[in-house]
Amino acid sequence: MNGTVIATAGLRKAYGAVRAVDGIDLDVRAGDVYGFLGANGSGKTTTVRMLLGLVLPTSGTVEVLGRPIPKAGREVLPRVGALIEGPAAYPHLSASANLSLMDAAGPGGARRGRRQRIAEVLDQVGLGGVGKRQVRGFSLGMRQRLGLAGALLRRPDLLILDEPTNGLDPQGIHEIRTLLLDLNRTGTTVFLSSHLLAEIEQLATRVGVLDRGRMVLQDDLATLTAPTGATVVRTPDPARAVRELGDRVLSADGERLVVRGSEPAEVNAVLVGAGVPVSGLALDRPTLEDVVLAAAAGSGDRVPVGTTVSGAAA
Amino acid sequence: MLRRRWRWAVVALGLAVLVSLPALVEALPAADRDVSAGELRERVLASDDVAFSGYAISTGGLTLPVSDALTGVADLLSDQTSLRAWYRGADDWRVDVVTATGETGTHRDATGTWTWDYADQAASRGTLPPLALPTAPDLLPSALGRRLLSEATDDELSRIAPARVAGVDAPGLRYTPADTAASVSAVDVWVDPGTGLPLRVVVRGGDTTTPALDTRFLDLSLATPDASTTDFRPPPGADIRSDQDLTDVDLGRQERADLPATLADLGRRGFDGVPEQIGVYGSGITVLAVSALPGRAAAALRDQLAATPGAVTDDLGVRIAAGPLALMVAGTSTRDGGTGTYLLAGTVTLDALATAARQIQEAAS
Amino acid sequence: MIGVELRKLFRRPRTWITIALLNALPVLVAVLLKVTDLAPRPGEGPAFLSAVLTNGTLYPLAALAIVLPLFLPIAVAVVAGDAVAGEAQGGTLRYLLARPAGRTRLLVAKLVAVIAFVLVTVVIVAAVGYVVGTALFEVQSLGATTGISGTSLTPEQVAGRTLLSIGYITVSMLGVAAFALFFSTLTDSPQLATLGALAVLIGSSLLFTLDAASDIAPYLPTRYWLSFVDFFREPILWRNITRGLGLQAVYVVVLLGAAWANFTTKDVTS
Numbered sequence: 003m004n005g006t007v008i009a010t011a012g013l014r015k016a017y018g019a020v021r022a023v024d025g026i027d028l029d030v031r032a033g034d035v036y037g038f039l040g041a042n043g044s045g046k047t048t049t050v051r052m053l054l055g056l057v058l059p060t061s062g063t064v065e066v067l068g069r070p071i072p073k074a075g076r077e078v079l080p081r082v083g084a085l086i087e088g089p090a091a092y093p094h095l096s097a098s099a100n101l102s103l104m105d106a107a108g109p110g111g112a113r114r115g116r117r118q119r120i121a122e123v124l125d126q127v128g129l130g131g132v133g134k135r136q137v138r139g140f141s142l143g144m145r146q147r148l149g150l151a152g153a154l155l156r157r158p159d160l161l162i163l164d165e166p167t168n169g170l171d172p173q174g175i176h177e178i179r180t181l182l183l184d185l186n187r188t189g190t191t192v193f194l195s196s197h198l199l200a201e202i203e204q205l206a207t208r209v210g211v212l213d214r215g216r217m218v219l220q221d222d223l224a225t226l227t228a229p230t231g232a233t234v235v236r237t238p239d240p241a242r243a244v245r246e247l248g249d250r251v252l253s254a255d256g257e258r259l260v261v262r263g264s265e266p267a268e269v270n271a272v273l274v275g276a277g278v279p280v281s282g283l284a285l286d287r288p289t290l291e292d293v294v295l296a297a298a299a300g301s302g303d304r305v306p307v308g309t310t311v312s313g314a315a316a
Numbered sequence: 317m318l319r320r321r322w323r324w325a326v327v328a329l330g331l332a333v334l335v336s337l338p339a340l341v342e343a344l345p346a347a348d349r350d351v352s353a354g355e356l357r358e359r360v361l362a363s364d365d366v367a368f369s370g371y372a373i374s375t376g377g378l379t380l381p382v383s384d385a386l387t388g389v390a391d392l393l394s395d396q397t398s399l400r401a402w403y404r405g406a407d408d409w410r411v412d413v414v415t416a417t418g419e420t421g422t423h424r425d426a427t428g429t430w431t432w433d434y435a436d437q438a439a440s441r442g443t444l445p446p447l448a449l450p451t452a453p454d455l456l457p458s459a460l461g462r463r464l465l466s467e468a469t470d471d472e473l474s475r476i477a478p479a480r481v482a483g484v485d486a487p488g489l490r491y492t493p494a495d496t497a498a499s500v501s502a503v504d505v506w507v508d509p510g511t512g513l514p515l516r517v518v519v520r521g522g523d524t525t526t527p528a529l530d531t532r533f534l535d536l537s538l539a540t541p542d543a544s545t546t547d548f549r550p551p552p553g554a555d556i557r558s559d560q561d562l563t564d565v566d567l568g569r570q571e572r573a574d575l576p577a578t579l580a581d582l583g584r585r586g587f588d589g590v591p592e593q594i595g596v597y598g599s600g601i602t603v604l605a606v607s608a609l610p611g612r613a614a615a616a617l618r619d620q621l622a623a624t625p626g627a628v629t630d631d632l633g634v635r636i637a638a639g640p641l642a643l644m645v646a647g648t649s650t651r652d653g654g655t656g657t658y659l660l661a662g663t664v665t666l667d668a669l670a671t672a673a674r675q676i677q678e679a680a681s
Numbered sequence: 682m683i684g685v686e687l688r689k690l691f692r693r694p695r696t697w698i699t700i701a702l703l704n705a706l707p708v709l710v711a712v713l714l715k716v717t718d719l720a721p722r723p724g725e726g727p728a729f730l731s732a733v734l735t736n737g738t739l740y741p742l743a744a745l746a747i748v749l750p751l752f753l754p755i756a757v758a759v760v761a762g763d764a765v766a767g768e769a770q771g772g773t774l775r776y777l778l779a780r781p782a783g784r785t786r787l788l789v790a791k792l793v794a795v796i797a798f799v800l801v802t803v804v805i806v807a808a809v810g811y812v813v814g815t816a817l818f819e820v821q822s823l824g825a826t827t828g829i830s831g832t833s834l835t836p837e838q839v840a841g842r843t844l845l846s847i848g849y850i851t852v853s854m855l856g857v858a859a860f861a862l863f864f865s866t867l868t869d870s871p872q873l874a875t876l877g878a879l880a881v882l883i884g885s886s887l888l889f890t891l892d893a894a895s896d897i898a899p900y901l902p903t904r905y906w907l908s909f910v911d912f913f914r915e916p917i918l919w920r921n922i923t924r925g926l927g928l929q930a931v932y933v934v935v936l937l938g939a940a941w942a943n944f945t946t947k948d949v950t951s
Binding site: 051054055056057058075076079080082084086087088089090091092093094095099103104106107108109152 | 682684685688689692693694771772773775776777778779780781782783946948949950
């Protein structure tokens with residue numbers, strides 16, 4: 003797999019006067035774990051639905067796996083596994099019956115070997131023991147796992163997952179994270195939409211940030227969190243350290259100093275040479291949170307008096 | 317968005333075509349034939365050996381105030397009646413009155429009729445009385461058209477615009493009765509140009525726009541129907557009765573009266589086997605029937621008529637008009653010192669009815 | 682796709698509960714008739730009910746006539762109204778479409794599943810009617826059943842025409858099904874879609890009884906429902922039957938077209 007897996011150009015969706023998605027140019031490449039970040043109501047879900055042909059764009063184009071959506075949906079979507087805004091299943095049917103029906107409902111799910119695939123995928127998401135049980139009795143976490151199983155059933159080239167760890171306990175989250183990373187290692191591109199920074203930071207190789215329908219940031223995570231050329235020093239005696247380093251100190255916050263200079267060893271030598279105790283030393287990197295907060299204006303569901311709502315319908 | 321509009325447009329267009337199609341077909345002009353009114357009437361009168369089968373619908377626009385004794389007739393003239401007909405000849409036919417969940421079929425053979433009533437699970441045998449109240453088979457356009465035109469004269473006839481009836485472009489004929497007593501203003505008949513079979517008959521009375529009666533074929537086939545279709549054998553388990561005819565009714569033979577030879581300028585017609593107390597006058601579409609009536613029956617009917625809106629009550633009796641149909645109870649019972657009571661009914665004006673009542677009284681006293 | 686829809690429909694407990702309830706009324710009527718021996722007069726009450734006391738083999742028709750005006754169309758409206766809106770409400774619609782099931786295919790499969798439901802239901806009502814009728818009432822062993830026209834029908838004719846009636850009644854329900862299916866694509870609430878179809882049904886039945894509406898009567902979806910009775914006239918009166926079939930076809934084409942135009946261009950946000 004090479005090249006671009008998801009590409010949108012000028013993607014726009016308006017509901018009346020409200021612009022839910024306002025000119026997005028997504029660029030997801032093969033092998034990425036793409037973190038699609040955005041506050042609630044920023045247009046994430048509408049974008050995901052447009053990628054899958056559920057919502058039709060007002061203007062702009064969508065290409066998935068190199069083919070236009072929704073036009074070539076029949077050709078492309080069988081190679082895409084999706085979890086859209088929470089799982090859904092027929093409650094009166096068993097987990098495996100649900101998977102079997104979904105598999106038979108579209109192209110690319112051969113009847114031969116279906117039972118085998120279902121058993122495998124249920125094992126993979128940790129539902130191997132309850133495949134014959136009615137979904138009616140499932141917990142939220144079990145339903146989430148079943149939804150994930152549905153997305154994985156046809157060994158897709160691309161996974162589009164909207165909030166995949168919703169309703170899972172910490173062990174569950176860790177399990178799913180490991181599963182996704184394993185899949186990515188074997189060549190699956192993962193498009194992960196979430197409002198949880200930590201989750202994206204732990205998984206993603208590329209990040210796109212959506213704010214009120216607009217893409218404010220899209221880059222490799224490594225680039226975004228690249229060293230700033232400064233060194234972070236921790237010392238129990240910041241006053242002396244500031245004196246020694248002079249105008250190299252960019253900021254001081256309690257025992258934490260940010261010092262110009264991309265060589266921590268050099269900074270260390272200066273301080274130790276002057277007899278200033280050093281308790282910690284590291285390259286200065288911005289956290290994803292810093293990057294996102296700097297790029298995005300604020301929470302999408304916070305509506306102060308006097309502001310007009312745009313992008314509320316996502 | 318464009319695609320959405322385009323798809324809705326396709327649906328709207330399809331709907332418009334489907335909805336307007338029947339109206340468009342209806343609006344297509346019917347072709348006319350170059351045939352004179354007199355000639356057309358001749359063809360109609362000669363059409364009683366034309367075999368056919370078909371489905372007809374008759375819509376009556378008359379509300380008769382009589383309910384008990386004459387419900388059958390009242391229904392025929394006020395309601396919509398669906399008729400299925402198979403006709404092999406004048407004495408071999410079948411007419412079914414079709415209702416949603418049942419039917420009443422009349423089967424004519426050489427010696428009489430069988431009437432099958434599904435609702436009663438009864439078959440009744442009728443002989444052929446010289447005079448009978450109208451029944452559903454009489455409303456079939458073919459039968460009604462022939463009957464109404466049978467006594468029309470050429471100067472009462474004119475041609476009108478053709479119409480499409482049961483898929484046939486049928487030339488039209490109008491019969492405007494010349495009798496001053498006539499209450500029917502016109503009878504329009506559309507005729508199958510090939511066979512002379514009347515396909516639609518519209519009876520118009522007075523000045524109202526709704527016809528008093530409109531009967532027409534919706535489907536017509538000129539193939540001769542199977543004999544087995546018109547034939548009737550009472551099914552096992554059915555109730556078998558014999559029809560009452562009009563002459564069996566007790567008409568008050570004690571009140572013998574001599575009816576005059578003309579009433580309201582309408583001449584009396586003779587029928588074999590009809591009791592003296594019943595007189596039929598007039599011709600064509602202008603007909604007056606007079607019957608002596610027992611005093612008690614007369615009193616009940618008089619009350620009923622008097623209670624009808626628009627009834628005229630004077631010393632001659634009570635009379636009402638329902639479209640072109642007029643009805644009157646006249647005279648005084650002999651028991652009350654009068655000259656006897658009479659029922660007058662027909663397609664004449666109320667004035668003609670009054671004149672006739674006076675003439676009967678004068679003749680009796 | 683059609684197979685998937687059929688499996689969904691017939692593996693759903695609600696489907697079978699509906700069919701069972703639908704059969705309850707004719708069975709109750711049969712038992713009451715047997716106990717009281719009070720059959721309605723011919724021409725009154727549901728078609729053919731008057732005849733069943735003397736001939737139990739006509740009970741399938743009487744049972745159909747009993748459920749035809751209300752019970753059957755309600756069941757159809759419930760199932761068809763649920764078709765798309767039920768998936769939307771349950772959230773499975775988005776997964777079906779992202780699978781991708783294809784919107785037009787899905788719609789057609791839903792319609793086929795509804796037709797299958799109607800057919801299965803009608804056949805079961807007739808079958809239960811036959812069992813109940815022959816068990817409770819007399820059966821004329823030597824044959825001749827009296828048809829509406831006063832002619833005798835052989836048992837083979839009765840059976841054949843009963844089958845024709847089953848087919849005709851199935852087709853008669855398509856108009857209601859198409860309405861419910863169309864409404865089902867308009868809303869995410871199956872109850873609303875069902876109610877919409879029932880409103881059409883009740884409106885149509887009401888207008889049919891109104892003389893003032895006689896001009897539009899031939900276009901009402903319920904206009905020719907009772908015409909299955911025409912199979913028991915001799916000869917069969919095809920006029921209203923063919924019109925009934927044509928009318929239902931027009932309703933299906935127009936409403937399915939509208940459902941298609943709406944559903945294929947609609948944003949699925951459920």
